[in-house]
Amino acid sequence: MKVSQILNNNVAIVSRGKNEVIVYAKGLAFRKKVGQTIKETEIEKTYVLDSNDMLEHFSYLLANSDPNHITLVNQIIEFGEKQLTEKSNDYLSLTLLDHIEFALKRAAKGQFIRSPLTWEVKKFYPQHFDIGLYALNLINQQFNLHFPEDEAVSIALHFVNLQEDKNNLDSTIRSMESLRDILSIIQYHFQIKLDEKSMNYMRLMTHLQYFIQRVQTDKIYDESDLVLNTQIKMLYTDAYDCIQKIKVYIQEKYECVISIDEETYLMLHIHRVTNRSKKES
Structure with a gap:
């Protein structure tokens, strides 16, 4: 592969067929000149990008990155691939490097960002969160820092992004x-702390996950069983009052009106989980 551009002693842009790719290894480009050849055996990492804008952006990033940071990212990626049993792509390596470089600059100023998704990522992406914790331990040890767990969440989301396309990731986060918000509404309305280890809580969580998915895809249940709905409302008035708050929340967030059937099923699940929690408190 012929050298098109030398970025520093460790990074160069080379021609591979009709495309240009970024190659990296410590000392790779030392004493090399444009037009000379770099062998595959000399390269530690190759970054293949699908646009000139990305090539330019990440060329600058790699040219100005500490080699130790690149090695660190490679360690994290290797661990993540083993955890998820899935190969990463070059964008993950580069966006993660970009993230860590910026995080280290923030840390130097004592700036640590709080993540609003810590609970959710721990709950729904435990493997990804473990990758984030692994990365966090490496960073804290190597640079003698004390990043909070929130940074592990931010790193974990890079790996979630690996397995989801952009639209799916946005939908997953939403x-x-x-x-989280619906559980908060339920707990606030009933003034209780739900038992996250109980079977009824697990059932509620599963129902809410699919309920939100149906809301997002506009595929809500709508068979309009008015008789059953009326009976449940009369039996479980507290659950019905709580549902009215959830309905307002869903209307404002998704511009969606909960159907009679969705309301009925939610009342049943909410009554079951809150009734048990009240008895145990």
């Missing part, structure tokens, strides 16, 4: 936020 879904997690909605689940």
Whole structure:
């Protein structure tokens, strides 16, 4: 592969067929000149990008990155691939490097960002969160820092993004936020702390996950069983009052009106989980 551009002693842009790719290895480009050849055996990492804008952006990033940071990212990626049993792509390596470089600059100023998704990522993406914790331990040890767990969440989301396309990731994050908010509405309304280890809580969580998915895809249940709905409302008035708050929330967030059947099923699940929690408190 012929050298098109030398970015520093460790990074160069080379021609591979009709495309240009970024190659990296410590000392790779030392004493090399444009037009000379770099062998595959000399390269530690190749970054293949699908646009000139990305090539330019990440060329600058790699040219100005500490080699130790690149090695760190490679360690994290290797661990993540083993955890998820899935190969990563070059964008993950580069966006993660970009993230860590910026995080280290923030840390130097004592700036640590709080993540609003810590609970959700721990709950729904435990493997990804473990990757984030692994990365966090490496960073804290190597740079003698004390990043909070929130940074592990931010790193974990890079790996979630690996397995989801952009639209799916946005939808997943929005879904997690909605689940958190609805659980907060229920706990606030009944003034209780739900038992996250109980079977009824697990059933509620499963129902809410699919409920939010149906809301997002506009595929809500709508068979309009008015008789059953009326009976449940009369039996479980507290659950019905709580549902009215959830309905307002869903209307404002998704511009969607909960159907009679969705209301009925939610009342049943909410009554079951809150009734048990009240008895145990």
